[in-house]
Amino acid sequence: MDFLSYFISGISLGSIYAIIALGYTMVYGIAKMLNFAHGDVIMVGGYMSFMATTNFGWPPLLSVLFAMVVCTVLGILIEQLAYKPLRAAPSLAVLITAIGVSYFLQNAALLIWSANPKSFSSIVPFDSLRLFGGKLIISGTTIVTIIVCIVIISALNTIVNKTKVGKAMRAVSEDKDAAQLMGVSVNKTISITFAIGSALAAIAGVLLCSAYPILMPTTGAMPGIKAFTAAVFGGIGSIPGAFLGGILLGIIEILGKAYVSTQLSDAIVFAVLIIILLVKPTGLLGKKVLVKV
Amino acid sequence: MLNVTGIQVFYDNIHAIKDVSFHVDEGEIVTLIGANGAGKSTILKTISGLIRPAAGKIEFLGHSIVNLSPHKIVRKRLAHCPEGRRLFLQMNVRENLQMGAYSREDVDMEAELAAVYERFPILDERRNQRAGSLSGGEQQMLAMGRAMMAKPLLLMLDEPSMGLAPILVEQIFDLIVELNDAGTTILLVEQNAEMALSIADRGYVLETGSVVTTGNCADLLNDERLKKAYLGG
Numbered sequence: 001m002d003f004l005s006y007f008i009s010g011i012s013l014g015s016i017y018a019i020i021a022l023g024y025t026m027v028y029g030i031a032k033m034l035n036f037a038h039g040d041v042i043m044v045g046g047y048m049s050f051m052a053t054t055n056f057g058w059p060p061l062l063s064v065l066f067a068m069v070v071c072t073v074l075g076i077l078i079e080q081l082a083y084k085p086l087r088a089a090p091s092l093a094v095l096i097t098a099i100g101v102s103y104f105l106q107n108a109a110l111l112i113w114s115a116n117p118k119s120f121s122s123i124v125p126f127d128s129l130r131l132f133g134g135k136l137i138i139s140g141t142t143i144v145t146i147i148v149c150i151v152i153i154s155a156l157n158t159i160v161n162k163t164k165v166g167k168a169m170r171a172v173s174e175d176k177d178a179a180q181l182m183g184v185s186v187n188k189t190i191s192i193t194f195a196i197g198s199a200l201a202a203i204a205g206v207l208l209c210s211a212y213p214i215l216m217p218t219t220g221a222m223p224g225i226k227a228f229t230a231a232v233f234g235g236i237g238s239i240p241g242a243f244l245g246g247i248l249l250g251i252i253e254i255l256g257k258a259y260v261s262t263q264l265s266d267a268i269v270f271a272v273l274i275i276i277l278l279v280k281p282t283g284l285l286g287k288k289v290l291v292k293v
Numbered sequence: 294m295l296n297v298t299g300i301q302v303f304y305d306n307i308h309a310i311k312d313v314s315f316h317v318d319e320g321e322i323v324t325l326i327g328a329n330g331a332g333k334s335t336i337l338k339t340i341s342g343l344i345r346p347a348a349g350k351i352e353f354l355g356h357s358i359v360n361l362s363p364h365k366i367v368r369k370r371l372a373h374c375p376e377g378r379r380l381f382l383q384m385n386v387r388e389n390l391q392m393g394a395y396s397r398e399d400v401d402m403e404a405e406l407a408a409v410y411e412r413f414p415i416l417d418e419r420r421n422q423r424a425g426s427l428s429g430g431e432q433q434m435l436a437m438g439r440a441m442m443a444k445p446l447l448l449m450l451d452e453p454s455m456g457l458a459p460i461l462v463e464q465i466f467d468l469i470v471e472l473n474d475a476g477t478t479i480l481l482v483e484q485n486a487e488m489a490l491s492i493a494d495r496g497y498v499l500e501t502g503s504v505v506t507t508g509n510c511a512d513l514l515n516d517e518r519l520k521k522a523y524l525g526g
Contacts, residue, residue, distance in 0.1 A: 164395070167384075167388060167391065167392060167395075168395070170381065170383065170384060171381055171384075171392055171395075174381050174382065174383055174384075175379055175381060177343055177363075177375070177379065178375065178379035178380075178381065179392075180342075180343065180362070180363035180364050180367075181341060181343070181363055181367060181372070181373050181375060181379075182364075182367065182392045182393065182395045182396060182439075182443075183364045183367040183368055183395045183396025183397075183443075184364055184395060185362070185364045186364075
């Protein structure tokens with residue numbers, strides 16, 4: 001029963017990683033850049049929801065919406081101000097800029113909310129689920145996290161595969177010039193991608209703080225790196241890959257904590273990444289594109 | 294319909310296009326021919342907005358299109374079917390065709406798809422297959438079908454015969470003539486100069502970024518110098 005309990009916690013943590021990894025992987029797929037500030041958008045989402053519930057006394061759902069709106073605007077602003085001017089620049093310049101934006105967000109948060117951790121109360125109002133006569137207890141937050149992740153993945157899958165915007169995103173991701181020749185605005189598509197990724201980061205931030213209720217300016221950093229790992233693990237650029245990578249990473253981390261060592265759990269996570277990349281450099285679901293002439 | 298006047302294009306320090314001028318009138322098939330590296334593809338990319346010229350004017354239907362983004366130029370119904378086809382290989386055949394109509398509003402998608410499938414039955418058979426799984430010939434048909442979906446007034450084709458078997462080359466050229474008869478003006482870039490001149494009205498011969506000769510196709514086909522350089526005898 002313990003194993004099952006750990007396993008479910010792993011899926012729940014993995015769901016959060018998956019939601020964050022989606023943002024990484026979509027932005028990478030379309031703008032061909034690693035947005036290392038993505039993790040810090042999660043933190044901003046957490047603070048926004050915290051402010052909405054604690055300072056303004058808003059209901060939980062409204063606080064999530066508020067966090068999503070703020071993060072969406074923030075994501076678009078970051079892209080417009082920091083990344084768009086570098087569209088033709090070498091990728092190293094963009095990468096360094098992304099790290100700069102990450103530090104900027106962390107330090108701005110430090111200035112606004114101070115270094116003192118805020119204790120975040122879960123926005124999930126449901127009671128825990130007790131199964132097998134109380135032997136297996138699953139918290140409401142865990143259940144909601146998993147459900148939200150499934151809903152997000154299905155919605156995103158529909159958007160990407162069935163809508164015109166989604167087709168434009170796939171077209172830009174595969175061949176930017178050809179997409180433009182079809183009439184797709186690359187700038188607009190990149191903005192939309194940042195908007196979606198950042199809105200998801202806000203949701204992830206609220207779920208993360210609901211499960212691990214300590215909110216600090218660095219709250220987003222580690223989950224951000226791990227979700228990036230998850231995206232690479234699944235095959236960066238691939239949406240199903242981000243989902244799979246996130247879930248697997250969550251399970252490995254929790255089982256590692258439970259059965260090996262709490263201190264070593266992060267090391268295990270990154271070791272698994274290294275092994276996967278040695279065996280399959282494109283990640284689990286990464287595609288190798290064959291070009292026919 | 295299309296007026297290109299004195300365009301200059303540089304790749305870093307390489308002067309790729311040197312003061313090129315030409316025009317395409319409504320209803321014509323005009324071809325740009327020349328050896329590899331003469332600048333034919335660069336000219337098309339400059340017209341469709343993928344490359345910015347350093348100087349010169351490009352007018353389409355009387356309006357300047359220099360400095361417009363490519364996605365805005367295609368909305369003026371000037372389509373560019375690029376070299377190497379540039380299909381979306383991860384998308385299926387149907388989605389590639391739908392992308393072709395991306396720039397248009399109020400499209401009756403099913404009717405338009407049916408028209409392409411009628412022209413290329415093989416695409417209908419393969420509509421749910423990824424474009425990357427098609428043969429080279431099928432991919433070229435898909436590229437032509439995708440260009441048809443854009444319903445352009447002026448269609449620029451870059452090396453549509455590249456890498457195809459002779460029988461397919463003929464099919465593609467038949468289609469170009471058909472599209473032209475149906476009212477689409479064509480600007481055709483080809484290395485297969487003989488084929489191109491056989492269907493075009495006028496031609497421009499390019500050498501290292503400049504227009505060296507121009508004229509009616511019949512005259513160009515009989516040009517002794519040209520025969521030696523491009524027509525194999």
